[in-house]
Amino acid sequence: MSDDLAVRLGIQELLSAYADCIDEDRLKEWPEFFVEDCRYLITDRESHEAGLRHGVIYCASKGMLVDRVTSLRRVLMFEAHRYRHVTGPTRILGVTDGIAEARTNFIAVRIMHSGETSLFATGRYLDRIDVSGDRFRFVERLVVLDSQKIDTLLVIPL
Amino acid sequence: MSDDLAVRLGIQELLSAYADCIDEDRLKEWPEFFVEDCRYLITDRESHEAGLRHGVIYCASKGMLVDRVTSLRRVLMFEAHRYRHVTGPTRILGVTDGIAEARTNFIAVRIMHSGETSLFATGRYLDRIDVSGDRFRFVERLVVLDSQKIDTLLVIPL
Amino acid sequence: MSDDLAVRLGIQELLSAYADCIDEDRLKEWPEFFVEDCRYLITDRESHEAGLRHGVIYCASKGMLVDRVTSLRRVLMFEAHRYRHVTGPTRILGVTDGIAEARTNFIAVRIMHSGETSLFATGRYLDRIDVSGDRFRFVERLVVLDSQKIDTLLVIPL
Numbered sequence: 001m002s003d004d005l006a007v008r009l010g011i012q013e014l015l016s017a018y019a020d021c022i023d024e025d026r027l028k029e030w031p032e033f034f035v036e037d038c039r040y041l042i043t044d045r046e047s048h049e050a051g052l053r054h055g056v057i058y059c060a061s062k063g064m065l066v067d068r069v070t071s072l073r074r075v076l077m078f079e080a081h082r083y084r085h086v087t088g089p090t091r092i093l094g095v096t097d098g099i100a101e102a103r104t105n106f107i108a109v110r111i112m113h114s115g116e117t118s119l120f121a122t123g124r125y126l127d128r129i130d131v132s133g134d135r136f137r138f139v140e141r142l143v144v145l146d147s148q149k150i151d152t153l154l155v156i157p158l
Numbered sequence: 159m160s161d162d163l164a165v166r167l168g169i170q171e172l173l174s175a176y177a178d179c180i181d182e183d184r185l186k187e188w189p190e191f192f193v194e195d196c197r198y199l200i201t202d203r204e205s206h207e208a209g210l211r212h213g214v215i216y217c218a219s220k221g222m223l224v225d226r227v228t229s230l231r232r233v234l235m236f237e238a239h240r241y242r243h244v245t246g247p248t249r250i251l252g253v254t255d256g257i258a259e260a261r262t263n264f265i266a267v268r269i270m271h272s273g274e275t276s277l278f279a280t281g282r283y284l285d286r287i288d289v290s291g292d293r294f295r296f297v298e299r300l301v302v303l304d305s306q307k308i309d310t311l312l313v314i315p316l
Numbered sequence: 317m318s319d320d321l322a323v324r325l326g327i328q329e330l331l332s333a334y335a336d337c338i339d340e341d342r343l344k345e346w347p348e349f350f351v352e353d354c355r356y357l358i359t360d361r362e363s364h365e366a367g368l369r370h371g372v373i374y375c376a377s378k379g380m381l382v383d384r385v386t387s388l389r390r391v392l393m394f395e396a397h398r399y400r401h402v403t404g405p406t407r408i409l410g411v412t413d414g415i416a417e418a419r420t421n422f423i424a425v426r427i428m429h430s431g432e433t434s435l436f437a438t439g440r441y442l443d444r445i446d447v448s449g450d451r452f453r454f455v456e457r458l459v460v461l462d463s464q465k466i467d468t469l470l471v472i473p474l
Binding site: 087089105106119146147148149 | 431
């Protein structure tokens with residue numbers, strides 16, 4: 001198998017494992033998908049295009065991701081809802097100095113505790129991924145939502 | 159092309175052909191995607207996690223799949239509705255003794271005869287696939303729905 | 317990397333770049349995804365199965381695609397809405413004389429200017445793709461919608 005292909009499959013696996021981690025409510029493992037010095041941001045298209053660097057959720061280090069999960073566990077006494085991610089094919093724009101740049105469209109469906117299912121959010125993952133080691137990890141994951149009208153129930157990462 | 163890659167592409171083709179078979183209403187061909195001694199189960203996440211082995215549809219052999227399709231044809235005098243499956247990337251967890259274990263997220267949209275379109279179901283395919291022969295086939299396909307609140311109109315397999 | 321695989325990845329890239337072009341509202345670039353002597357048609361399943369060759373949008377040459385985009389720009393004084401495409405895996409049915417035949421399921425979600433998000437359309441891309449040159453292009457793209465009940469707001473290509 002060529003190196004190119006191994007990187008492609010590795011990135012695919014990282015993205016799928018990430019979605020599973022959230023969809024299966026194993027949030028404690030979520031920070032492990034990132035390097036120490038990382039950035040995670042959920043924003044919307046207009047803010048992103050305007051170059052703004054704030055968002056609904058913003059974490060500038062792995063420590064902040066861990067804090068996020070810990071406080072989530074305190075707030076959510078019981079499982080509020082679940083997501084189901086379906087992602088389209090991943091475009092890999094290039095690999096430079098062991099960092100791959102990738103983009104992936106996604107749909108996130110929300111399943112309430114009552115069983116009610118609805119289209120929750122759509123958008124793109126804009127990722128920078130460390131592919132130099134054995135286990136690939138996100139250096140940066142920007143979740144750019146298509147709509148600003150996001151439910152305030154957005155407490156779980158996407 | 160490496161063996162690994164050939165298996166990966168073959169599994170992908172099996173899953174896509176399966177979805178097409180259902181979406182194009184060629185249900186008579188549906189049992190052909192399974193080995194003789196197979197298991198097909200549509201269940202929900204909570205039942206699955208509780209280890210329950212029943213579900214909305216349960217078939218423990220290819221013969222039961224054939225029966226299912228035959229009785230469906232008797233009940234459905236005309237085409238009631240259609241599905242459109244969109245699946246995310248497939249994770250292949252491993253291959254042991256010619257059996258691959260794979261997982262795939264899906265969204266199924268339902269299109270009524272009137273043209274009305276709605277999000278019908280989301281969930282995961284948990285598959286065990288015989289990859290030892292020329293044509294890959296399901297040994298087991300568990301369709302784990304995210305919601306228990308499934309429309310009773312679920313008569314067509316997913 | 318084998319030739320087969322290179323064609324597969326190239327087709328995947330073409331389809332993803334096409335979806336991005338529309339979703340990011342860069343419609344001026346849209347005709348560049350087609351060869352000069354091309355065909356682009358948005359139709360519905362029943363018309364397609366009946367062998368009808370008309371549709372909501374029909375273009376029989378690249379020139380017609382350019383005209384379409386130009387008139388669109390005149391009609392749409394401001395951005396009316398956006399789409400988000402999520403596509404499933406692409407089935408490649410074969411390659412003959414440098415033309416690949418491919419099929420891909422899709423979901424298109426529409427995001428209104430107000431932020432309102434809804435399931436807009438589902439269906440299949442039935443493609444014939446020129447894979448003989450360095451840059452792959454569509455010879456024919458049939459967009460077969462699952463429902464006839466398509467919003468008359470369909471002015472942007474899918």
